[in-house]
Amino acid sequence: MRATGKVIVSDPIDPAGVAILERAGLTVDYYPEIDSNELFSKVKDYDVIIVRSRTRINREVIEAAVKAKIIARVGVGLDNIDVKSAEDKGIRVINSSEAAINAVAELALGCMICLARSITRADKEIKNGNWIKKDLIGTELRGKYIGLIGVGNIGRNLGRLARGLRMNVIGYDIYPIDADYVREIGLIKTDLNTLVESADFISCHVPLTSETKHMLGAELFAKMKPTAYIVNTSRGAVIDENALYDALRTNKIAGAALDVFEIEPPVNKKLIDLPNLICTPHIGSQTKESQELAATVIAEKVIQIMHELQLDS
Structure with missing residues (x-):
């Protein structure tokens, strides 16, 4: 028919x-x-x-x-x-x-590697004629803890990719997390506060709702490790951009990567100009x-x- x-x-x-x-x-x-x-x-x-x-x-x-x-x-x-x-x-x-499960998860992982190894800074400096090899001491992902805020389709796929790099995976979700998936990758289920206190890398995979708007703000940034990195490929308003700016500027956290912003294209120039922030123009599913x-x-x-x-x- x-x-x-x-x-x-x-x-x-x-x-x-x-x-x-x-x-x-x-x-x-x-x-x-x-x-x-x-x-x-x-x-x-x-x-x-x-x-x-x-x-x-x-x-x-x-x-x-x-x-x-x-x-x-x-x-x-x-x-x-x-x-x-x-x-x-x-x-x-x-x-x-x-349709976006794999593309977004791969971008999030790519952002994590860029943050860990200062790839965007290295590229910019060498093109400007600066050989800053001694300044670029990075960190490996192997053995680190990745915290998934939201363990839906994309979060689960990122967890699998992270386990392939021998990372430990922590997960938080307001909905029950699939038991088979927990067993599959050895996921450590926890509450949000414990996740942000424990994770070396934090990746956001939640929809924008009244409950998730600005869920990552000054209070949670203060609980994170000073070596922690945040990646957001979900929705911009999940993170309070002004609180993130303060956390990055004062080195309360090590860095962040944003594919999404509260207003797109972004207007928060003081945030996007920070050297410890990586920005991409909402390209999570752009493959x-x-x-x-x-x-x-x-x-x-x-x-x-x-x-x-x-x-x-």
């Missing part, structure tokens, strides 16, 4: 996803640079809205989307979508979080493999739901 309906794609996605939707019978209008006003005026005609992180689907857009049955986020997280307003109108909200998988996963989910809706009607 062919699917029927109209789809608007308001952010750039891999062409493979568009092709799958069209082959299934759906009409796809691709507007990867559409602005909020134009989206608001067009959205009334569509059954499916597909976005990435740029487009914000707020209550006003949802109210205007009178035909919408699905809002699909190509990627992880739903903080750019008013999920409650959508659900109140009976609109399904889906994402393709599974060819992850982008193609995210688009195809969303396309398949949309087609399945549209088929179900057609059968029910």
Whole structure:
């Protein structure tokens, strides 16, 4: 059975996803640079809205989307979508979080290695003509403790990568941690305070909610080892950037790597200019493999739901 309906794609996605939707019978209008006003005026005609992180689907857009049955986020997280307003109108909200599992975990591990070995500083200095070999005494990851704040799909994958480097893995989550996974890597389950006090590397893998906003702030930074490093590839507001600035500036912690920021692009220049901070522009899932998988996963989910809706009607 062919699917029927109209789809608007308001952010750039891999062409493979568009092709799958069209082959299934759906009409796809691709507007990867559409602005909020134009989206608001067009959205009334569509059954499916597909976005990435740029487009914000707020209550006003949802109210205007009178035909919408699905809002699909190509990627992880739903903080750019008013999920409650959508659900109140009976609109399904889906994402393709599974597609980013490997890419984000690999970036987090790469950030840890860059911090441990001062790779970005070494690159900058040698290109400026400075041979600072004697200043660059790093540390090895083997034998160190990595603390996973959030032991979902991405956190678990990073834990496996870390165990491959012979690291010890500590985990904290507000949800029960899979018992098979605990046995698989020898995970040490603990509370948040014990994790930050014990870990040499801390990696954040939690969604942004009212409970997780600024969960890493001055109080927890004060409990960390002065040799500790923090990596955040989840959502920027999980970390209080002003408290992080103070902790890095005063060497309460050794360094940090941020792929995400409270405001993107970042405006906290005093933070991003610190020498013991590594920054990347929200590229956690920016791999060819992850982008193609995210688009195809969303396309398949949309087609399945549209088929179900057609059968029910």
